[in-house]
Amino acid sequence: MRIETIEQFEIHIENNAREVPEMHQFFKTFPWILDPRIMNFQDEVTFSKLLRKNFSEIEEEESNRRIDFLCQNFADSFFIIELKRPQSVVGEKELHQAINYVSFIEDRLSNEFGKNIHCYLVCGKLSTDRKVRMIADSYRSSGTVYVKTYTDLLENAKQYHIEFIKKFDEIAQSLKNNEEE
Numbered sequence: 001m002r003i004e005t006i007e008q009f010e011i012h013i014e015n016n017a018r019e020v021p022e023m024h025q026f027f028k029t030f031p032w033i034l035d036p037r038i039m040n041f042q043d044e045v046t047f048s049k050l051l052r053k054n055f056s057e058i059e060e061e062e063s064n065r066r067i068d069f070l071c072q073n074f075a076d077s078f079f080i081i082e083l084k085r086p087q088s089v090v091g092e093k094e095l096h097q098a099i100n101y102v103s104f105i106e107d108r109l110s111n112e113f114g115k116n117i118h119c120y121l122v123c124g125k126l127s128t129d130r131k132v133r134m135i136a137d138s139y140r141s142s143g144t145v146y147v148k149t150y151t152d153l154l155e156n157a158k159q160y161h162i163e164f165i166k167k168f169d170e171i172a173q174s175l176k177n178n179e180e181e
Helices: 002-014 019-029 047-054 092-113 130-142 150-160 162-180
Strands: 038-046 066-073 078-083 117-123 145-149
Touching (some): 002 019, 019 066, 078 092, 092 117, 092 130, 130 145, 145 150, 150 162
Parallel strands (some): 078 117, 117 145
Antiparallel strands (some): 038 066
16 A cells, blocks of 8 residues: 555656645545644644634634644654746745744644644755755755755655565566466
8 A cells, every 4th residue: 555655656756736625635635745743633723713613702813724744753843835836946935834833823823733833845845046055055054944845855755664665576577477487
């Protein structure tokens, strides 16, 4: 099952699947591709839902942005997953969006979710612009925003499952050899 999942993930990347619904639904079904430590997984949470649930006295934010996923891992860290298309290039705008999400959660919900709050910005690649790279490096160094490429996620998934993949390939080759005989 996991090998098929990894193969399907690779197809999504090659086809530059849309973040909604394809990639979103894929990660909703297989969150271990994003991070194998995910414990708690909330899908498409909007700022207004978070505010109404936790701070009914605060008026809704002027723009009701959608956070793709809110997750919690075993270390009691809380992280936001922001998805972009597999061939997208992330720039300053997307990095600022990610830091705004982290800031929003820290300002209003950090007591509920713990002290370690950060965002995974999943994309095709990071812009080569020096300013964008400096911002991304600064956010990563501060532990707030991490840019993760689909290629990196795919390679990580393959590495986590390397023994299964090798065994699967051996069995497939053996079956092929038997059919040819």
